[in-house]
Amino acid sequence: MAHPLWPLFDLRVATPRLELRYIDDELGAELAQLALRGIHDPGFMPFAVEWTDFESPQQEWQTQQFYWRCRADLTAAAWNINFAVLVDREVVGTTSLMAGNFPTLRQFETGSWLGRAHHGKGLGKEMRQATLHLGFVGLEAEWATTGAFDDNAPSLGVTRSLGYTLQGQQRTVRRGTPATTLKFEMSREHFDTTLRRDDIELHGVAECLPLLGLA
Numbered sequence: 001m002a003h004p005l006w007p008l009f010d011l012r013v014a015t016p017r018l019e020l021r022y023i024d025d026e027l028g029a030e031l032a033q034l035a036l037r038g039i040h041d042p043g044f045m046p047f048a049v050e051w052t053d054f055e056s057p058q059q060e061w062q063t064q065q066f067y068w069r070c071r072a073d074l075t076a077a078a079w080n081i082n083f084a085v086l087v088d089r090e091v092v093g094t095t096s097l098m099a100g101n102f103p104t105l106r107q108f109e110t111g112s113w114l115g116r117a118h119h120g121k122g123l124g125k126e127m128r129q130a131t132l133h134l135g136f137v138g139l140e141a142e143w144a145t146t147g148a149f150d151d152n153a154p155s156l157g158v159t160r161s162l163g164y165t166l167q168g169q170q171r172t173v174r175r176g177t178p179a180t181t182l183k184f185e186m187s188r189e190h191f192d193t194t195l196r197r198d199d200i201e202l203h204g205v206a207e208c209l210p211l212l213g214l215a
């Protein structure tokens with residue numbers, strides 16, 4: 001059933017291996033359960049916001065509130081669009097596009113995680129490509145950015161394998177101690193000449209453009 005009053009609910013990206021679906025309450029609950037089963041080694045914190053350090057049930061409550069907040073706070077000037085990633089109808093992780101002043105800057109940031117059982121199978125790279133496809137092809141972005149701690153090898157592996165350019169680094173605090181975040185960017189030209197694929201399908205983008213200030 002189409003959702004004319006909140007068209008983002010019908011936004012989907014399909015690749016031969018996986019599908020991105022805008023997070024509704026059901027998918028949000030499945031992601032909260034997946035997160036409880038583990039996203040990373042408890043001894044290593046990959047996230048700038050240390051949300052996985054919370055115990056159940058606080059962690060699930062906060063996960064739900066985060067998705068509701070992103071949905072409720074979306075404006076053309078600032079948005080965080082979250083997708084569940086599904087493989088054969090199973091929720092395996094999530095990927096997001098975030099932007100401020102996108103209609104003017106045409107730049108978006110990406111972020112993602114997979115349940116631990118799904119790491120190291122190429123899904124991280126495939127879902128990043130799907131997310132970039134939506135940003136560059138669907139929303140006509142000019143720039144994509146991403147970042148990761150300098151010791152997050154799998155996340156940096158995805159970024160490096162797609163040919164982003166290192167933009168700089170930022171000193172931050174992680175679990176009370178100093179850490180370094182590496183920041184990367186990708187131009188539309190790099191995406192178009194190196195990465196653009198013809199086997200990724202976008203669904204429901206046109207209906208979302210007015211909501212994002214793009215029509």
Ligand SMILES: CC(C)(COP(=O)(O)OP(=O)(O)OC[C@H]1O[C@@H](n2cnc3c(N)ncnc32)[C@H](O)[C@@H]1OP(=O)(O)O)[C@@H](O)C(=O)NCCC(=O)NCCS
Binds near residue numbers: 047112122147157
């Ligand atoms: C980051 C994450 C999404 C990556 O997904 P993934 O499915 O594990 O990664 P992939 O299998 O797609 O690997 C992508 C590339 O990184 C490389 N890579 C993966 N793990 C690596 C590691 N530990 N060391 C070095 N390179 C690695 C792969 O070889 C591949 O490169 P290639 O295409 O040139 O061979 C996933 O590991 C994850 O959810 N981690 C925990 C949460 C997290 O860190 N989120 C990101 C926060 S910034």
